[in-house]
Structures are given as structure tokens and as C-alpha cells.
Amino acid sequence: MGTSDGPSPVVQRRRLRGALRRIRHETGETQEQVAAAMDWSLSKLIRIENGSVGISTNDLKVLLGHYGIVDRDRIEELIALARAAKERSWWRIYSGIAPPKLLQFVEYEAAAMIARNFEPQLIPGLLQTEKYASETFRKLGPQIPKDHADSLVALRMKRQELLEQGGPPPWFFFIMDEAVVRRLVGGQDVMRDQIRHLIELADKDNVTMEIVPYSAGLSLGMERPFVVFEFPEAEDEDVLYLESVAGDLINRDDQEEIYTYREIFEEFRRKSLGKEGTMDFLHELLDEMK
Numbered sequence: 453m454g455t456s457d458g459p460s461p462v463v464q465r466r467r468l469r470g471a472l473r474r475i476r477h478e479t480g481e482t483q484e485q486v487a488a489a490m491d492w493s494l495s496k497l498i499r500i501e502n503g504s505v506g507i508s509t510n511d512l513k514v515l516l517g518h519y520g521i522v523d524r525d526r527i528e529e530l531i532a533l534a535r536a537a538k539e540r541s542w543w544r545i546y547s548g549i550a551p552p553k554l555l556q557f558v559e560y561e562a563a564a565m566i567a568r569n570f571e572p573q574l575i576p577g578l579l580q581t582e583k584y585a586s587e588t589f590r591k592l593g594p595q596i597p598k599d600h601a602d603s604l605v606a607l608r609m610k611r612q613e614l615l616e617q618g619g620p621p622p623w624f625f626f627i628m629d630e631a632v633v634r635r636l637v638g639g640q641d642v643m644r645d646q647i648r649h650l651i652e653l654a655d656k657d658n659v660t661m662e663i664v665p666y667s668a669g670l671s672l673g674m675e676r677p678f679v680v681f682e683f684p685e686a687e688d689e690d691v692l693y694l695e696s697v698a699g700d701l702i703n704r705d706d707q708e709e710i711y712t713y714r715e716i717f718e719e720f721r722r723k724s725l726g727k728e729g730t731m732d733f734l735h736e737l738l739d740e741m742k
Contacts (some may be wrong), residue, residue: 462559463688464537466705468501470624471530475519476501485489489518506537542610549603553701557679558611560691564681565621571677574637575646577608578615579653579661584646585609587638620658621684629674630666633737644741649706651734654727662724663733671723673716680713690714693703703727 476486483501487494490511499505507515512534516527543550543558550558561567561578567575575584585608589601596604614622631648636643654661662669677695692704692713704710725733 454645461537461539461541462556463563463683464539465503465506465692466688468507468530468533468537469501471533472515473501475516475521479519486515486518490515496707507534509534543607546603546607549600550607553702553703556703557693557701559608559681560568560681560693561611562614563683565684566623566625566682568625568680568682568714569677570627570673570717572674572721573632573633573635573677575632575650576626576628578612578624579650580608581642581646581649582609583642589643591637615653615656615659617658623658623660625660625662625717625721627662627664627717627724629664633663640741644738646735647738647741651731653736654731654734657721660727660731662721662727663730664720664724665733668723671716671719673713674720678713680710680717 476483481489483497484494486492487497490497500507509531509649512531517640521527521530541559541562543555543562547555548715567582569578574588576708579641580588584604586601593601615624630722633647634739637646639718650661653659662673679693681691681693683690689705689707692706692710694704696702724730
């Protein structure tokens with residue numbers, strides 16, 4: 453199956469799962485009742501409804517028949533979603549190496565119109581140099597085999613092509629705590645090149661980069677990284693990714709929680725040095741490293 457040139461498969465799966473949930477709720481049936489009627493395991497229906505697996509067109513037709521959906525246009529619309537959700541994207545070549553949640557994150561990242569990223573400790577992945585990225589895997593993932601780590605670095609570098617698409621959208625907003633650029637990752641030379649790289653990327657029309665200085669003190673939400681993705685179509689609600697203490701990505705689509713993190717992000721922006729102040733700060737920091 454070829455790579456899709458349309459909307460990301462993960463977005464299509466999300467649309468399909470939302471539609472199937474709404475249809476089941478309209479019938480008043482529980483997941484247990486539907487699974488029993490379809491002669492499926494309960495776990496199969498749960499995985500379909502949470503978007504973790506796709507659904508074959510044959511299964512979908514039978515399921516829609518069970519729900520009493522007879523409108524031909526509606527059926528064709530849902531079948532088209534199911535087919536599009538199965539399209540393979542370039543990042544699937546990393547499926548044996550990268551964790552599933554990371555690949556899901558990459559899918560959402562590629563599909564987003566706006567990405568808002570806060571980082572309290574490390575340079576955001578889309579802004580890292582190859583040497584900086586290699587050092588983070590070497591130090592923070594010593595259990596990862598070297599060939600896997602090299603592939604993960606390659607995946608990170610490939611993702612950065614999003615920044616080179618010739619203009620917005622997508623738009624990328626990065627807010628970093630001052631600690632991010634103060635920490636020497638890989639030594640003086642690696643960090644000097646990394647700061648230069650940040651300064652270069654900040655010139656892009658679709659990139660906004662801001663630093664929250666130490667003097668801003670503590671703020672709610674600054675204890676761990678998070679990313680909020682916003683999509684072009686109004687029907688596709690925002691998605692929030694949080695990073696756990698263990699470094700795992702946690703996907704959330706509770707809109708109240710996402711609203712809270714959007715507010716936190718804007719509060720960070722108010723406390724930041726601003727775009728121009730951040731560039732002045734990075735130039736000063738680069739001068740200190742000479």
C-alpha cells in the first residue's frame with residue numbers, strides 16, 4: 453500500500469472512531485452489547501473505537517448494518533475514512549524501532565496546522581541538531597542499542613523537514629525554559645552549534661521561539677514537556693501530548709484539559725522574553741561560549 457498524499461491516516465482514524473462512537477451512542481447500545489451482536493471480542497470493539505486499530509471495510513459495512521445505517525452517502529463516507537486510515541506513511545519504516553506512541557505523535561505532528569510546544573529541560577526535537585539529538589539518546593537512553601538510537605536520530609532529523617515546506621502553515625510555536633539553553637548537552641562545541649541552529653531557525657516565517665527566563669519564577673505546568681496540536685479542519689479537535697516522568701508520551705483528547713494547557717501555554721508566552729528578546733538572549737549566550 454502506498455503512502456497517502458491526503459490527510460494523515462491518524463486523523464482519518466480519529467474521525468472514524470468519533471463517528472462510530474457517536475453512532476453507537478445514538479443507538480443506546482453498550483460496547484458489550486455491540487461486541488456480542490457482532491460476535492467480536494470486546495477488546496476488538498474497544499480498540500476500533502479508541503482508534504488504536506483500523507477496521508476492514510467488510511467489518512465496517514456489517515457494523516453499520518447492525519446500527520441501522522442505510523444512507524448510501526453516509527456509508528460511503530465512512531468507508532472512505534476507513535480506507536484512508538489504512539494508508540501507510542513514510543514513518544512506518546520505523547515501526548520496529550520507535551514506540552507506537554512516538555509514531556502516533558509524528559503522525560499528528562505532520563497533520564497539524566499549529567503546534568504549540570513547551571520544553572522545560574531539552575531543546576525540542578524539531579529544533580535539535582543531529583549531534584545534540586545523538587547525545588540525548590546516548591545519555592538518556594543507554595539501554596537503546598546503538599543502531600536503534602541511530603535510527604531514532606534519523607527519524608528526528610526527517611521530522612524536521614516540516615520546517616522546510618516553504619511557508620506557513622503549519623505554524624510552530626516553541627517555548628523553552630531558560631534551563632534548556634543553559635544546559636551543556638554534548639559539551640561546549642555541540643551546544644554552541646545548537647544555539648546557532650536555533651538562531652537560524654528563528655528566522656523562518658512559520659517558527660516562533662521564546663524563552664521563559666529564570667527570573668519569571670515557577671509557573672503551573674512547567675514541570676514537564678507538552679505539545680498541543682491544532683488541525684486545519686474544524687471537525688478535528690485539538691490533541692494534547694504530555695511526557696511522563698519515565699519519558700513516555702501520553703496522548704490526551706479531553707478538550708477541557710487541552711483548554712487548560714492552552715491557557716498555560718499563553719501564560720508562558722506572557723512571561724517569556726518575547727521573540728525579539730529571545731533572539732537577543734541567544735546571541736548573548738552564543739557570545740559567552742566563544
